[in-house]
Amino acid sequence: MNAAGCSDSTSLPVVETFHSLQGEGLHAGRSAFFIRLGGCNVGCSWCDTKHSWPAAVHPRRAVADLAREARAAAAAGAAFTVITGGEPLHHPLDQLCKALQSTGLPLHLETSGVDPLSGAFHWITLSPKRHRPPLPALLAACHELKLVVHDASDLAFAEAMAEAARAVGNQPHLLLQPGWGNQPGQELSVAYVKSHPTWRLSLQNHKQLGVR
Numbered sequence: 001m002n003a004a005g006c007s008d009s010t011s012l013p014v015v016e017t018f019h020s021l022q023g024e025g026l027h028a029g030r031s032a033f034f035i036r037l038g039g040c041n042v043g044c045s046w047c048d049t050k051h052s053w054p055a056a057v058h059p060r061r062a063v064a065d066l067a068r069e070a071r072a073a074a075a076a077g078a079a080f081t082v083i084t085g086g087e088p089l090h091h092p093l094d095q096l097c098k099a100l101q102s103t104g105l106p107l108h109l110e111t112s113g114v115d116p117l118s119g120a121f122h123w124i125t126l127s128p129k130r131h132r133p134p135l136p137a138l139l140a141a142c143h144e145l146k147l148v149v150h151d152a153s154d155l156a157f158a159e160a161m162a163e164a165a166r167a168v169g170n171q172p173h174l175l176l177q178p179g180w181g182n183q184p185g186q187e188l189s190v191a192y193v194k195s196h197p198t199w200r201l202s203l204q205n206h207k208q209l210g211v212r
Contacts, residue, residue, distance in 0.1 A: 009063075009091070009092040009093075009094060009095040009096070010062060010063055010064075010095050011060040011061055011062050011063065012037055012060060012061065012063065012066075012091050012096060013037060013038035013039060013055045013056070013058040013059070013060050013061075013091075014035065014036065014037060014038065014058055014059060014060070014061045014066070015036040015037065015038045015049070015051070015052045015058050015085075015086065016034075016036045017033070017034065017035050017036070017066065017069050018033075018034050018212050019031070019032070019033050019034075019073045019076060019077075019078055020032065020034065020206065020211055020212045021205070021206060021209075021211060022082065022206075023204050023205045023206025023207065023209075023211075024125075024146070024177065024202050024203070024204055024205070024206075025125055025144055025146055025175060025202050026144055026173055026175070027080070027108070027123070028202070028203075028205050029205065030079050030080070031077050031078050031079045032078055032079060032080055032081070032082050032108070033069070033070050033073035033074070033078040033080075033081045033082070033105065034081075034082045034084060034212075035066055035070075035081065035082070035083050035084070035096075036049070036052060036084050036085060036086065037052075037055075037083065037084070037085045037086050037088045037090075037091060038052050038053075038054070038055040038056075038057070038058035038085070038086050039052070039053070039054070039055030039058075039085065039086050039087065039090045039091065040052060040053045040085055040086040040087040040090065041053075041087070041090070042087055042112050042114055042129055042131075042132050043131075043132075044129055044131075046148065046150070046179050046180070046182075048180065049085070049086070052085055052086040053086065055086070055090070063095050063096045063098075063099040063100075064099055066096065066099065066100070067099040067100050067102055067103055070100055070103040070105060071102070071103045073105075074103050074104060074105050078105060079105070079106075080105050080106040080107070080108050080122070080123070081100055081103065081105045081106070081107050081108065082108045082109075082110060083096070083107065083108065083109050083110070083119075083121075084109075084110040085110070085111075087111065087112055087114065087115065088109060088110070088111060089109075089111050089113075089114070089115035089116070089117065089118065090115055091118075092118050092119075093109075093118045093119030094118050094119050094120075096119060097119035097120050097121070101120075106122035106123065107119070107120070107121045107122055107123075108121060108122065108123040108124070108125065109121045109123070109124045109125065110125045110127065111124065111125070111126060111127070111138065112126075112127055112128060112129050112132060112134060113126045113127075113128055113133075113134025113135055113138030113139070113142070114129075114132050114134060114135065115135070116135065116137065117137060117138060117141055123143050123144075124138070124141055124142045124143050124144075125142065125143070125144050125146055126138050126139065126142035126144070126145050126146070126172070127146045127147070127148065128145070128147065128157070128161050130153070130154070130157045133161075134161075136164070136168050139161070139164050139165045139168050139170060140165070140168040140169060140170050141170070142165070142170065142172045143172055143173065144172050144173040144174075144175060145158075145161055145162060145165060145172045145173070145174050145175065146175040146176075146177055146202055147161065147175070147176055147177065148177050148178075148179050148185075149176050149177065149178050149179060149182075149185040149188055149189045149192075150179040150182050150184065150185045151184060151185065151188070152188060154185070154188075155176075155188060155192055158174075158176060158199075162174055162198075173200070174198055174199045174200065175199065175200055175201070175202040176189040176192060176193060176199055176200075176201060176202065177189070177201075177202040177203070177204070178190075178201075178203070180204055180207060189201060
């Protein structure tokens with residue numbers, strides 16, 4: 001039984017699918033096909049997709065149908081597929097990843113890391129939250145560690161997460177992302193990256209451009 005309360009992994013609650021540009025992180029600006037899964041109990045106050053939190057209100061879709069959409073997006077120019085949420089790891093993702101392998105697109109995952117990893121991914125973006133720290137296994141598996149910054153305590157948490165990743169043998173790319181519309185977070189992030197060269201700035205470019 002998964003965290004969303006259903007053991008069936010051949011269909012999943014889907015908030016939306018769309019072909020756009022990746023707006024954040026190291027792959028920002030690249031063409032991508034997004035699958036946004038429903039369900040999240042992490043409860044970030046600043047979340048911009050709170051409508052995705054209740055899994056039961058979103059229709060369950062067969063993973064084979066999602067793979068067909070991803071193939072169409074690949075033909076239209078998508079460079080990779082992003083599984084996001086909500087919190088996608090609330091669900092077992094093995095069947096979804098298996099179905100998506102047939103598309104030939106690399107698979108990316110965006111997660112807070114509060115649940116065990118399932119599925120097989122080419123790129124994992126881990127965005128830890130202070131109130132719900134990630135599992136060590138996700139710190140060991142992630143390729144980029146992206147921390148949202150609203151105040152100085154978030155910077156301390158970011159360094160703690162970077163150290164925790166190193167402690168389990170990983171050295172992911174390190175990114176600070178100012179909270180959207182949060183001026184103190186922006187100023188703190190810019191100043192910190194300027195003086196700490198192992199970190200880089202991540203911006204929500206899709207919001208600035210007004211695209212999905």
